[in-house]
Amino acid sequence: MPAQSDILNRIPRFKDAWLPFYRSILENSHAPRWNAQCGDRLIEKDIPALNDFVTSLGRTENGHWSDEQQDRWRRKFSLLSPWIRSALETSAPTMMQREDLRLRMHEIVPLNADLNRLVLNPTSGTTGMPVEVPNDPVGVATYQPLILEALGRHGVSLDLQGKMAAVQICSQRDTMTYGTVHSFYEGAGFAKINIPPGGEESILRHWRHTDDIRAFLESTAPRFLTGDPFAFRIMMDYAIQYRPAAVLSTAATLSDDLRAAMAEYFHCPVVDFYSSNETGPVACSCPQHPDRFHFLSSDIHCEVLDESGNRTDGEGNLVLTGGRNPMLPLYRYNTGDPVRLIRE
Numbered sequence: 001m002p003a004q005s006d007i008l009n010r011i012p013r014f015k016d017a018w019l020p021f022y023r024s025i026l027e028n029s030h031a032p033r034w035n036a037q038c039g040d041r042l043i044e045k046d047i048p049a050l051n052d053f054v055t056s057l058g059r060t061e062n063g064h065w066s067d068e069q070q071d072r073w074r075r076k077f078s079l080l081s082p083w084i085r086s087a088l089e090t091s092a093p094t095m096m097q098r099e100d101l102r103l104r105m106h107e108i109v110p111l112n113a114d115l116n117r118l119v120l121n122p123t124s125g126t127t128g129m130p131v132e133v134p135n136d137p138v139g140v141a142t143y144q145p146l147i148l149e150a151l152g153r154h155g156v157s158l159d160l161q162g163k164m165a166a167v168q169i170c171s172q173r174d175t176m177t178y179g180t181v182h183s184f185y186e187g188a189g190f191a192k193i194n195i196p197p198g199g200e201e202s203i204l205r206h207w208r209h210t211d212d213i214r215a216f217l218e219s220t221a222p223r224f225l226t227g228d229p230f231a232f233r234i235m236m237d238y239a240i241q242y243r244p245a246a247v248l249s250t251a252a253t254l255s256d257d258l259r260a261a262m263a264e265y266f267h268c269p270v271v272d273f274y275s276s277n278e279t280g281p282v283a284c285s286c287p288q289h290p291d292r293f294h295f296l297s298s299d300i301h302c303e304v305l306d307e308s309g310n311r312t313d314g315e316g317n318l319v320l321t322g323g324r325n326p327m328l329p330l331y332r333y334n335t336g337d338p339v340r341l342i343r344e
Contacts, residue, residue: 006037011042013044014183018162024220025220028220031216032212035176035178037180038176038192042138053324054145056297063295064343087332093332101133113327117136120135133328134327141184143281146280147226150248153284160185163221163223164223165223166223166248167222167225168225171233195231203238224247225247226273229253229254232249246270248271256291259290272284273285281296283296304317304319304341305317316338316339318337
């Protein structure tokens with residue numbers, strides 16, 4: 001159990017009333033071998049902005065800004081981001097590429113960014129090209145309401161206060177594992193655990209007993225599970241039984257066959273989530289048509305470009321502008337993901 005000063009450093013809004021529940025996560029007799037500590041780092045002045053963001057959800061989202069909205073965004077960030085100013089001054093259309101994030105991040109980050117609150121999230125995505133994505137506590141905290149928005153669209157409404165909100169399932173040889181509480185949701189719990197492939201020997205490097213994974217999930221009772229499709233496949237292969245209210249799949253493509261298998265195994269809605277460290281959450285699968293996705297919020301403008309870089313109403317690469325990460329304004333960021341956009 002971390003010292004009180006360490007808790008407040010990571011969770012400044014921590015309340016003494018949350019301590020027993022926080023301890024019950026970290027000191028659970030079935031817990032994994034924790035190897036990291038984590039907290040939301042939110043302070044009181046962050047809360048109005050987060051409340052405003054939550055209020056903005058649920059409005060009509062179609063991934064399209066009016067010309068006036070696009071002009072307003074460009075004018076703002078042309079003054080704040082040297083990279084965007086340069087892109088707007090060139091005569092040829094310019095797209096932000098992943099390589100720009102890797103090599104020219106110092107030109108993209110706004111000049112007025114508060115680097116004292118910097119949060120870095122290293123990622124290689126699906127390209128293998130490592131990038132350290134900058135963010136701040138408010139930008140990171142927007143993930144939770146977007147997840148709840150996605151679950152709500154699938155008919156899953158959750159009371160999280162003082163309860164275990166979620167457990168993130170990973171399946172890697174080694175990764176960070178930790179337990180924490182979210183101050184924006186009044187001490188709701190969260191844990192990241194690892195279920196490594198490779199059988200019992202691999203499991204015992206991360207857990208004290210092979211049955212501890214199931215026992216930890218049952219004793220903490222997370223309302224929903226998150227993870228990538230591979231991690232859920234491994235969890236199912238190990239026959240680890242737990243029935244949450246929902247399962248949220250992200251980070252990689254979820255095949256139709258695996259989605260159907262997960263729905264049968266977990267006996268709950270399976271929500272596919274389109275998100276990346278660079279963009280944050282963008283869209284979630286449709287409850288009626290799981291192979292289609294709906295935009296989650298109105299703070300992102302999308303384009304679809306063909307192989308020649310021209311806008312198309314058909315299939316092409318998804319290009320995004322905007323977002324809620326104050327450290328990383330995306331201007332025509334080429335995700336490299338092939339999509340077909342339907343506005344309806």
